[in-house]
Amino acid sequence: MKKLFILAAVGTSLSIFVGCGGKGSPGRAYMPDMAYSNAYETYTDAQSRLKNSGAEMTPQYNAMPVPGTIAQGEMASYRIENSEEGYAQSASVKNPLTTSAVDQKEAERLYLVNCGICHGAKLDGNGPLYKDGNGPYTAAPKNLMGDDMKKLADGTMFHVMTYGKGAMGSYASQLSTKQRWEIVTYIRAKQGNGGAANNNAAPDSTAAATAQPK
Ligand code: HEC
Numbered sequence: 001m002k003k004l005f006i007l008a009a010v011g012t013s014l015s016i017f018v019g020c021g022g023k024g025s026p027g028r029a030y031m032p033d034m035a036y037s038n039a040y041e042t043y044t045d046a047q048s049r050l051k052n053s054g055a056e057m058t059p060q061y062n063a064m065p066v067p068g069t070i071a072q073g074e075m076a077s078y079r080i081e082n083s084e085e086g087y088a089q090s091a092s093v094k095n096p097l098t099t100s101a102v103d104q105k106e107a108e109r110l111y112l113v114n115c116g117i118c119h120g121a122k123l124d125g126n127g128p129l130y131k132d133g134n135g136p137y138t139a140a141p142k143n144l145m146g147d148d149m150k151k152l153a154d155g156t157m158f159h160v161m162t163y164g165k166g167a168m169g170s171y172a173s174q175l176s177t178k179q180r181w182e183i184v185t186y187i188r189a190k191q192g193n194g195g196a197a198n199n200n201a202a203p204d205s206t207a208a209a210t211a212q213p214k
Contacts, residue, residue, distance in 0.1 A: 071176075074176055075176075075177040075181070078158070078159075078162055091156050092153075095155070099185045099188060102182045107185060107186035110182060114174055114183070118141035118168070123190050123191075124145055125143030126143075127141065144190075144191070150195050158181060
């Protein structure tokens with residue numbers, strides 16, 4: 001019995017000494033999926049993260065969706081680039097939604113949550129963040145009721161919400177494609193008759209955009 005005990009003790013200490021290879025090596029991660037979190041994190045480049053961690057095997061998957069992927073229930077994605085040419089091109093893009101097809105209460109909610117803080121609940125470019133230049137935000141937001149904004153094409157409004165412009169950031173991650181178009185119809189409805197496209201059904205919103213307000 002005593003012999004057995006000594007043998008077991010020697011065996012255990014031997015395996016401890018051999019097991020700890022030392023030299024700062026963490027040893028082999030033969031199941032890296034278990035050693036390193038492989039949780040689905042959108043936009044994380046999991047593959048290179050695992051490679052950098054020294055894991056010998058890297059699971060083959062790509063966290064990014066294939067370019068052009070459309071989420072279920074989402075509208076077709078916007079293809080125009082974020083560039084000066086893209087900004088000009090955006091004027092020819094038509095709003096796929098008509099004002100009457102949009103729940104204006106919801107569109108108003110989206111506007112007030114995302115835009116009102118700068119552009120104001122009255123769309124006058126004087127929201128609580130700006131407050132006549134006395135607020136914390138010093139760049140003047142556009143007065144969306146101004147003549148220039150009434151002439152701005154639906155597509156350009158959408159383009160600006162998608163990519164941002166100057167001091168205004170992009171709202172593409174906060175608002176889906178559909179929600180951005182809904183906000184366009186809300187701004188048009190508020191602008192009234194002078195708005196370039198209370199004509200979202202007009203054949204060419206570029207022409208509408210350059211037309212003089214009546
Ligand atoms: C943080 C403040 C801020 C928020 C929030 C904001 N904007 Fe702006 N917006 C600005 C500023 C500043 C400008 C002027 C940018 C420039 O021309 O340099 C601007 C410009 C614009 C323009 C004019 C673009 C052009 O082509 O001249 C439109 C249209 C617009 N915003 C719509 C919106 C909408 C719709 C939302 C909500 C989704 C929104 N903005 C949210 C600050 C903001």
